[in-house]
Amino acid sequence: MELKKLGEFGLIEKIARSAGAGFPAVIKGIGDDAAVVRSSKTQCQLLTTDTLIEGIHFERALTTPYLLGKKCIAVNLSDIAAMGGTPVCFVVSLSIPPKTPYEFIHKLYQGMIHRARAFGVSLVGGDTTGSRDHMVITVTVLGTARTDRVIYRHGARAGDRIYVTGFLGDAALGLLLLQRGKALSRIRLLVAKHLDPMPRVAEGNTISRMRLASSMIDISDGLLADLRHILKESQAGAQIWLNHLPLSPQYRQHWQEGADDRYVPALCGGEDYELLFTVPLDKQKRVAALEQACGIPVTCIGEITAKQGALKVLDEQNREVAYGKEGFTHF
């Protein structure tokens, strides 16, 4: 069997099974936004890694080395945020073609260091190697959390409401319009969401401290794709209410396709790096306090249902809507 046919998620599952149990320090291994490892009676360490490959995850022509560096860090901080944790430090492994201009590498590291520093996170090590012909950037972030406050993908229960921070679909829409040749000056805010995402670290921390969420994940592959991870781990279903999806003013302005396609980037577009979380009914009244603390919209977009694996998208008339493309798969 070739890898291509197995697909990314199948591969990860097979590996997770063979990695097996029997390690008492490991609270959560493969299968969440970050691994959770006990480090003392009350504290745990969070570990997450992400790789960006030139020609697959980024093109040098469509970004700057500084923004690329920032993004490498942001996507990893987002994983720590999705556990309710606090990022501490990172290591970076960089494989670079020998002819890469030094200036590029310098700016790339500057972007990483600056984005990290803004969150109190420091570069503590790494490995630089020559690659053959394209750049590969792997960042691993170490974070910390109180063990009893970590939020996993597996805690959602029927009746819980589904929330997201910020707006959905801007990043995907920004990339799409850029690829269609739209003038950058007219879509700057959307493109910024794609090139320079802001990880919701403070928001994840606040959600954890308020003990608000029964489950949480960050939206990297798209709302529906990432919600499916929560549903799978929680053995639950969900319905999403189309007319509740938080769309930014820029999104509404620039995305005037037919009514059917109106919500596609918000439902299926990846790289929003917003937090998607579920809140039990009896804690819902505290969401207003969360929104105030965060200073960004926190929106209820649906609810968890009992029917395992069933994910329904409903329009204003409560009619089910079908969407084919559900996120980005690597193989």
Added chain:
Amino acid sequence: MELKKLGEFGLIEKIARSAGAGFPAVIKGIGDDAAVVRSSKTQCQLLTTDTLIEGIHFERALTTPYLLGKKCIAVNLSDIAAMGGTPVCFVVSLSIPPKTPYEFIHKLYQGMIHRARAFGVSLVGGDTTGSRDHMVITVTVLGTARTDRVIYRHGARAGDRIYVTGFLGDAALGLLLLQRGKALSRIRLLVAKHLDPMPRVAEGNTISRMRLASSMIDISDGLLADLRHILKESQAGAQIWLNHLPLSPQYRQHWQEGADDRYVPALCGGEDYELLFTVPLDKQKRVAALEQACGIPVTCIGEITAKQGALKVLDEQNREVAYGKEGFTHF
């Protein structure tokens, strides 16, 4: 300036400078075998990462996926060992061409998981992505240690004796003879040292627990190259006694070049993954107990001198010997 001209070590230094200080949790950032980050009053976390690139660090034709997996873990465990720490878990980022046979990936992961499990270390996460045309494997290991027992590169003082675990040069010699077409069956033990190195985790732990070493590093780039790191961080010099270098029976049997070249693989060959450490004179008598605890040779090969940066290699008649090639540089 092109990266090629700057060289790997120059690049790392420039980055270390710009990463800067001001992070109270970070005890040691860039510049040792692993980063050291405070996690409680007495404990710290160790973090290290290493990348192996197909066509640069390995060739599929010269190894098996299972051995390759084992080696990816071993080289990282070796870095934790060199700090005197205990490895806990690892994440792996794998970039694989889409046409890679599933069997290859499966065996690769098996190798990683088995080598890790033998040291009580578990796979807790990772990222698999499609690459364009060759494989890139990045492993990051999280370890732990008592903060007051971590051993750094910077503690060597004039008069300290220099020790190594095990034998030197076998891995480099194994690779060299393999490349020269020597029959595998005749050099199996040497080749095994290259393809399937054994990290000295228990040994590093014992050295740390016995508070024996003033500085330590693992030998990945070659004895002289790695000793230079200790000298630089310790602002010291050293002399190495050629006729004290521990050479394995296989090394002596298969390496009968002219007298001048006799010690080259042992001095300059990389990938031994033995521990190189310095012991203050007053603790020397405890090395015998260490050797007994470890069950492998622990050999005094020289001493630290006061002359900063001066690294002399002396023959039996105490005459200085010059060696040009001092390890492997990536760019």
